[in-house]
Amino acid sequence: MKQVTYEGLTFEPYIPKSEIDARIAELGKEISRDCADKKPLFLVVLNGAFAFASDLFRACEDIDAEISFIRLQSYEGTSSTGHVKEVLGLHDDIENRTVIIVEDIVDTGNTIYNLMNTLRQHRPADIRIATLLFKPDALVRPVKPDYVGFNIPTKFIIGYGLDLNGLARNLNDIYVLKED
Ligand code: IMP
Ligand code: MG
Numbered sequence: 001m002k003q004v005t006y007e008g009l010t011f012e013p014y015i016p017k018s019e020i021d022a023r024i025a026e027l028g029k030e031i032s033r034d035c036a037d038k039k040p041l042f043l044v045v046l047n048g049a050f051a052f053a054s055d056l057f058r059a060c061e062d063i064d065a066e067i068s069f070i071r072l073q074s075y076e077g078t079s080s081t082g083h084v085k086e087v088l089g090l091h092d093d094i095e096n097r098t099v100i101i102v103e104d105i106v107d108t109g110n111t112i113y114n115l116m117n118t119l120r121q122h123r124p125a126d127i128r129i130a131t132l133l134f135k136p137d138a139l140v141r142p143v144k145p146d147y148v149g150f151n152i153p154t155k156f157i158i159g160y161g162l163d164l165n166g167l168a169r170n171l172n173d174i175y176v177l178k179e180d
Helices: 017-034 050-058 110-120
Strands: 004-006 009-015 041-046 066-076 083-088 098-106 126-134 147-151 174-177
Touching: 017 050, 017 126, 017 147, 041 050, 041 110, 050 066, 050 098, 066 110, 083 110, 098 110, 110 126
Parallel strands: 041 066, 041 098, 098 126, 126 147
Antiparallel strands: 004 009, 009 174, 066 083
16 A cells, blocks of 8 residues: 545555455444344445445345435535535435444534434434444544444545545545645
8 A cells, every 4th residue: 555645635554445344344243233133224324435335235244134325415504503414315214214324434423413313303213323434532422333443533534435525435445644
């Protein structure tokens, strides 16, 4: 793995794909054990989580499960509360179902917090959170991911679905912004 550059910023190797694969295999076993008879719905938050979701879902091949994709739209709020997120594409009936939200990264927790509040209005039996990366020190919301690939410090990450202004999602490995 070598350094990569996007928009004048340099990133260095952080988590190789082999380590990501190994960790996802473990998460798959854990989820399969916890949700064996629940027929969970994996709800993938686009765009960032597509790579993780694709691998995680297939790491759960031993159980019955479904997958669906949503997108969140942010608006500049007129009040001081800032961003309001709207859920685009939730066409599934999630009432009484076990829903596993699949995210690429939980940073401040704002995204997932808002999403969970919206989903709860549809009365699912249970909502769980699976995130590839978690920045616990950046968290400002009462959110506790159930399945975490890697806890990381509050640094900017790209690759394996995660982007810098739309770029770098197609990197197989995960990279961290180089500090000089
Ligand atoms: P949160 O709402 O602050 O938890 O942020 C969640 C969203 O911010 C993620 O779904 C990502 O799209 C983006 N994000 C947060 N940290 C990073 C990062 O290190 N690299 C790329 N995107 C990030
Ligand atoms: Mg995201």
